[in-house]
Amino acid sequence: MAVWIGLTGGIGSGKSKAAAEFARLGVPLIDADAISRSLTADGGAALPAVRAAFGGALFDDTGRLKRAELRNLVFRRPEARAALEALMFPLIIDAIRVQQQHYTHARYGVIDMPLLVERPPFAALVSRILVIDVAEQTQIERVQQRSGLSADEIKRIMASQAGRLERLRAADDVVGNEGTEQALAQKIQRLHAYYQAVFPVYAE
Known part of the structure; x- marks a missing residue:
C-alpha cells in the first residue's frame, strides 16, 4: 500500500x-478540509447529526446549514467545538480511508x-x-x-x-x-x- x-x-x-x-x-492528494465541507454541504452525511446536536436554528428554511453561525458558535463555546469535532472527525477519518483505497498501488x-x-x-x-x-x-x-x-x-x-x-x-x-x-x-x-x-x- x-x-x-x-x-x-x-x-x-x-x-x-x-x-x-x-x-x-x-x-x-486527499484534502481533509474539502471532505469536511462535503459532509456539511447540501445533503451531506453529517447534517442529521449536526441538527441533532445543535438544533434547527442553525439551518435555514431550505434545510441548508448556516455555516457562518456554526463557525461563530464553535469559536465562542469550547464545548460546542468539542461536540462538533466528536461527530465530524469519525466521518472525516472514514472518508479519508475510503479515498486512500483508491491509491493502494x-x-x-x-x-x-x-x-x-x-x-x-x-x-x-x-x-x-x-x-x-x-x-x-x-x-x-x-x-x-x-x-x-x-x-x-x-x-x-x-x-x-x-x-x-x-x-x-x-x-x-x-x-x-x-x-x-x-x-x-x-x-x-x-x-x-x-x-x-x-x-x-x-x-x-
Missing part, C-alpha cells in the same frame, strides 16, 4: 500552495490536514508528517494581506492551532517557506524526488 504523508502547517504558512504543487507533480500520497498535530486520531492515517514552517510574524503578515483581518484576530486563530514548536516537534520533514512561491515549489519538487527514491514501488 502507499505511504501516506500528512501535510500540515499553521494559517498563512503556505500549506495549500505546497499541496497544490504535490498535486501538479501527480502525487495523490501509488508510491506515496499526501493528505492535507490542518489539524493533524492538534488532533491525534488523524495521525493514525499517515506514516510521516510534513510541516510547512514559517515564523509567526510571517503568518500574521500573509493573512493580513490576503484577508484584511486584524493582527489580534489572526493571533486568536493562531492560538486555536498547535504552536510552531509543537508542529516542529511532531514533524518528520520540514519545509521552510519564508521565500517566494517559486522557491516553495522548488523545495517541494526536491522533496518529491526524495520520496520517490526512498519509498518502494508496489506492483499491481
Whole structure:
C-alpha cells in the first residue's frame, strides 16, 4: 500500500500552495478540509447529526446549514467545538480511508490536514508528517494581506492551532517557506524526488 504523508502547517504558512504543487507533480492528494465541507454541504452525511446536536436554528428554511453561525458558535463555546469535532472527525477519518483505497498501488500520497498535530486520531492515517514552517510574524503578515483581518484576530486563530514548536516537534520533514512561491515549489519538487527514491514501488 502507499505511504501516506500528512501535510500540515499553521494559517498563512503556505500549506495549500505546497499541496497544490504535490498535486501538479501527480502525487495523490486527499484534502481533509474539502471532505469536511462535503459532509456539511447540501445533503451531506453529517447534517442529521449536526441538527441533532445543535438544533434547527442553525439551518435555514431550505434545510441548508448556516455555516457562518456554526463557525461563530464553535469559536465562542469550547464545548460546542468539542461536540462538533466528536461527530465530524469519525466521518472525516472514514472518508479519508475510503479515498486512500483508491491509491493502494501509488508510491506515496499526501493528505492535507490542518489539524493533524492538534488532533491525534488523524495521525493514525499517515506514516510521516510534513510541516510547512514559517515564523509567526510571517503568518500574521500573509493573512493580513490576503484577508484584511486584524493582527489580534489572526493571533486568536493562531492560538486555536498547535504552536510552531509543537508542529516542529511532531514533524518528520520540514519545509521552510519564508521565500517566494517559486522557491516553495522548488523545495517541494526536491522533496518529491526524495520520496520517490526512498519509498518502494508496489506492483499491481
